[in-house]
Amino acid sequence: MSGAVGREAVFPTRQSLGLMKSKLKGAETGHSLLKRKSEALTKRFREITRRIDEAKRKMGRMMQIAAFSLAEVTYAVGGDIGYQVQESAKQARFRVQAKQDNVSGVLLPQFESVIATGSNDFGLTGLGKGGQQVQRCRETYSRAVETLVELASLQTAFVMLDEVIKVVNRRVNAIEHIIIPRTENTIKYINTELDELDREEFYRLKKVSNKKQRDSAAQDAEMLAKRQAEDNKENEPAKAVIDQPADILGQEDEDVIF
Template structure:
């Protein structure tokens, strides 16, 4: 029995044995499910890591193109149009929606970007000059923001998955190295105690059976001795008595005998 793991403080009975066996079965099933969950989440995290790498590379290319596009706008317009755009924009045209994705019981946030086509507060910007460059710059930065939203969604999901995988792995380790061995040691302890009780019960029954056999033998011996004593007494009573010697005339008739008397004639 492992001293480091120990056992549950239970009373060794048949009912406790059944409870511990049920607990062991549940722990093994839970360990298997947690193991599968950890493997699924780890695989999904690897997929998210690959997508994050692709999104970062795409983000670098898009931001490079956007920077060149902004330089073209500054060259074509001949000044800073940021103040004009800020004053013209009243509502956000680029918006983000959030939803959740269920991955093996873990809800991961996902951000989706969409553009409101009905809102175009600075549609007349660049009407005088540089309109095409401004339009291309706006489209380029819209793609950059979409890539940024995608990257933010992937990185958020990665952080959540990393924390969940750590928790699941701790539970798997605890179930594998603490809960299951502790339950198994408890079952071994209960079985050993029940076996000891069975041996004690068998020894007790053996002693009781021997005592009963001795009592029966003594009772049979007493009955046999009583029968022998009664037989000896009956034999002594049935022995014939010895005849006493006669003191009178041997020819004297027996008055009380069975012979017939002579008739008396008057």
């Protein structure tokens, strides 16, 4: 796998080697951090998935109970009371607040239901008959809406986490299978080139040293030859004096008359 990603186009120098090593260390650190982030997000994602399943099951039961409760109200009152509720409602009693939850740097929205206390605009609805069923139906639908808000919060967090986990996993895979192998190949290439340069430098220095030794030996031989030549020149006159016969009388070689 590492051979298929190639290497970066850099000059094989010591500085480039240091930069590539720093880059490799940073990539490994980033890979480790992103891996931990992915694991944390995946754990939260699984937890949210489990809670969504429970909330949907709970939502089904609550809506079933609410539907039966509404049927009881319709039977007890003798008709639809929806218009009465709409006429008497002046302000929202059930409200939703939004906040954020930080999970490994990812902000997930959370919705909370808030029920205003002391606000009961349609408290007189069903005063003639069916008042108990109306109150029970209102409480049942309030719990159903609370479950719906919880489900909406979980579903929103589920969608956002799904997208974030995909992005983080793509980054982790890119660092693990592309950036780190490419950087390692670049470091190997730089080390190979530097070793080759060192071998060339060693060979050059060896050749220069051999040439210096040869030149020094030639100079020594030349100096020795000159010294021997000078010694030979100095010894030649002395030999000539020794070879010539000495004149005992100190006179020229003439005929002597006895």
